[in-house]
Amino acid sequence: MDLVKAMGNVEFTDADRERILSLSPFIKENSGKIIDEVISVVAKDERVLNILEKNGITAADAKRAWMGALEMLFSEPMNDKMIERMFEIGVVHVDKEVNEELVIEAMNLFMLKTLEALSAHMEVSKELYFAVVKLFAVALSAMITSYSKEQERRREALLKSLGISGRLLKRHIELGKRYK
Numbered sequence: 001m002d003l004v005k006a007m008g009n010v011e012f013t014d015a016d017r018e019r020i021l022s023l024s025p026f027i028k029e030n031s032g033k034i035i036d037e038v039i040s041v042v043a044k045d046e047r048v049l050n051i052l053e054k055n056g057i058t059a060a061d062a063k064r065a066w067m068g069a070l071e072m073l074f075s076e077p078m079n080d081k082m083i084e085r086m087f088e089i090g091v092v093h094v095d096k097e098v099n100e101e102l103v104i105e106a107m108n109l110f111m112l113k114t115l116e117a118l119s120a121h122m123e124v125s126k127e128l129y130f131a132v133v134k135l136f137a138v139a140l141s142a143m144i145t146s147y148s149k150e151q152e153r154r155r156e157a158l159l160k161s162l163g164i165s166g167r168l169l170k171r172h173i174e175l176g177k178r179y180k
């Protein structure tokens, strides 16, 4: 399966890939600064702070993980490896009970702070701008898709362990609603 096509049908051309790859050295050099900007925003967010504290994650740990993810997006733009890695990262977040909306908000910040850093450094063409937006949109789709897949897998594992079929459970829920 073409994983990139499966992620929201975003049209990403070879020229887009070249545009993103040409930014990879800049991103490697500046990922620390970009992530610091992201952290300066989320560091005020109680929801994020609570999850980090609950999992014993320091700001330095979070910075390292986020820098690695950002650099990977620009060095492996829109190939199956990138999509699979974003799936895996998504599964880790389901496991750590990070809500989807936090992931969406964080990805939007990644995109915004990256575009700000780029435009402070160079003239960003319309084509380059669109390529960056597509890259983050697809990365987010992959992460969020892994949420629904992982939740479905867990639901099925639970039903199996209870010895209940999905159809039977649905029927119980419907009956429950009728007699409420």
Ligand code: HEM
Pocket (backbone or CB within 6 Å): 047, 048, 049, 051, 052, 055, 057, 065, 066, 068, 069, 088, 089, 092, 093, 096, 098, 102, 103, 106, 107, 110
């Ligand atoms: C753009 C969105 C995000 C990206 C790209 C991202 C990236 C990552 C990466 C690369 C890892 C390491 C995964 C692995 O071990 O394979 C990770 C782990 C983790 N992230 Fe995120 N993250 C994002 C958003 C968030 C948000 C909003 C939170 C909320 C606090 C969060 C909390 C965590 C936690 C708790 C872990 C597990 C760390 C551990 O136990 O080792 N992440 N993240």
